[in-house]
Amino acid sequence: MFEHSRLIRQNYHWLTESLDPDSGLLSLLFQKEVLNSREYEQIRLSCDRFKKNETLLSIISRKTSDDFKEFQKALFETLQSDIVDKLTFGKFKIKRIMNRIMITVLFY
Numbered sequence: 489m490f491e492h493s494r495l496i497r498q499n500y501h502w503l504t505e506s507l508d509p510d511s512g513l514l515s516l517l518f519q520k521e522v523l524n525s526r527e528y529e530q531i532r533l534s535c536d537r538f539k540k541n542e543t544l545l546s547i548i549s550r551k552t553s554d555d556f557k558e559f560q561k562a563l564f565e566t567l568q569s570d571i572v573d574k575l576t577f578g579k580f581k582i583k584r585i586m587n588r589i590m591i592t593v594l595f596y
């Protein structure tokens with residue numbers, strides 16, 4: 489099982505409520521070739537946001553680690569960086585926190 493699949497499973501309830509698939513996220517994932525046309529349409533045609541998120545998470549869980557990184561980038565690009573914070577692996581989270589501290593120090 490992929491590490492990102494475990495992260496998604498551990499945060500599943502929160503993610504189904506927090507993701508905004510209609511913020512341009514789905515189009516961006518299709519453009520980045522993370523989603524194929526069948527997957528894109530399957531999610532897009534789901535009846536509500538919760539179902540869209542369930543389907544999207546199910547698909548992303550089965551994708552490669554590189555696709556998951558593209559998913560994280562797409563979340564940033566659609567202004568959903570709070571979700572990326574929750575889905576960051578330990579060593580990358582430390583690096584990200586250090587980058588924030590360094591940026592904070594540089595601006596003071």
